[in-house]
Amino acid sequence: MFFCCLLIVGIQSHAQNATVSNKCLECHGKLIEKKMIHKPVAEECLSCHQSNGKEHPLEDVEGFALVKDVPALCYSCHEEKNILKEEVHAPVKEGDCFSCHDVHSSKGEHLLSTAAPGLCYSCHTDLQNKVDSSSVVHSAIKIKKACVNCHSPHSSAEKKILQAAEPDLCYSCHDKTIAVGQRTIPDMKSMIVKSKYVHGAIENNGCSVCHNPHASNTKNLLSKSYPAGNYTAAQKQNYALCLECHESTLYEDAQTSESTGFRNGETNMHFLHVNQPKGRNCSNCHSVHASNNLYLIADKVTFGEWKMPIKFVKLPKGGSCAPGCHTEKKYER
Template sequence: MKPLNNKPKQHHNELLSASKLILAGLLLLLGLSLPAQHVTSNSCTENCHKRTVKKDILHGPTATDCTICHEPNGKAHPVEDVSAFTFFAEGAELCYSCHTEIAEQFSLKYVHKPAKNGECSECHEVHSSNDPKLVFTQAPDLCFFCHSDFDDNRATATSVHTASYTGEACLQCHSPHASTQRRLLVGNNRELCLSCHNKIIKKEDGALLANIEKHLSESTHEHRALGKTCTGCHSPHISELELLLKEAFTLGNYVEGIEDNFALCFQCHDTDLLNVETTTIGTEFRQGDRNLHYVHVNKVKGRNCTNCHDVHAANNSKLIAETVKFGRWDMPLNYIENDNGGTCATGCHKEQHYARE
């Protein structure tokens, strides 16, 4: 027998395949579609939804399987004004069905408002992004979409906390989702500050900031205002005053002795220190009832607090410093305390003593 000739059958199959392609093309031209369950992730992103994957970093489901989030409901797709897909869950619950570690954080005491309200898309792209974590843009600009005042006021601020605007910016101190600390801080306020201020820092203008952690660890007496926080005196972001101070405090060795120049100190300390010439309760620095703070400060050319006191810590009670800066000179104070007062022999005068009784 002669072998069967397969060419007519092969030709028929080729014609059939071509007809199917033509029919599919006509269906698309006419706006007709196949059921959504036959649509694959590749067909989504390669044919119609190219924009969803145009950025550098893809959301995992976008790159592999759109139906992780979008569930076909049996309707044809694409058809104008017809939704062929529904979400497995509403709002943030859809995100948390995978990102369980974020959802677990919501048991913490403080939760970022967008995260608490399920508004993940306030910060994150859902398909692709040019930035890690699928954020719209990097911090601090991302944060400034809502917290614009920190950006608006920065241009006119006298001092700006560099850490708030460089590197990871806001995220160096704040959690974007939730925290056990107020203000969504990533750690205890004081410890957070000292995690950077544990070395000498050179500012942009060349000025040096002391290693505060080292200074505190080497001192026997610490300013009680520090407590668990540094923000009692310093603003963590920007300030209209030098050194990020929250209230006025005039720098330098001499200053006019008026309350306005010591507003920072008088948040806690009694103004009688400055204004009352005689007292037995306003201060312990007195000769009998003669207020020696008043003597030193209440004048046109008054002595600044920092001529005697270290504002952070010292090895003497009352934070009396061992030396203070006077121009290029580290002026010694030679302070010696006793039960009834003390003595000092500074570069300003020979040894002097005072006694409260």
């Protein structure tokens, strides 16, 4: 009989180049042909398989059953609490470890059948289509661990199985300047946390309320439209991003005593600056993320090559500024 004649043979394991003494591998050597071998597989097949007493191998006879079903089998060695936190990814909840992992050996790291993002796109085809059809793609979804930079593949205490809450999630990379071609993206973390005033949007909602973390058809990965450059017509659709939370009356009411604090008497100064065919966009005066000035007024505004200082001063009932574009002007409510 086959089984009783088996010899214990030394077999070369390709990856580790070590000799694994295992009679099972004489016939099942293929299982460990790939580079990364699951540790217990290299050591002892019977830590997961057990003989049911039937002769092995015989056609139609299952000689070896699993010691336990998957995923209980996995949790006998891997801490369940690390893999099943509050928010659990659907395939993990179903115990379908093999939708991502090989069990005996794999080509790549972590016993994965494919690396991310391909691994994730195998089910998330909608997102792949969206990314492929977007003009701006965030490199965070490709570099390093790709999707796993921001999402846990298994589970998390955060919503959307995020690795951390925003903005810290974003600061894991945006805590330094990033060069992109000719351009340098500033160190967002220092810029924001060192500022005296932070935009309420960031304090309440983080970053992805304005930026699409994956890809977008708008400059700077913005989730809704917002004008690039200094000037734009004040149509609502151009400011969709800000109007998500702010009222358009802020710049639409020519005369007002309540729509905005930026008024001279009843004359709405937002209206004067913004509501024109060649209106100034918000970033001419506001620093959208954070600032050391009240009302998120920017220190300087980029005007072509020129960094134009605004010199905003708060006055008891209004303010004054002396930017490069006009002499010092005051408004008083």
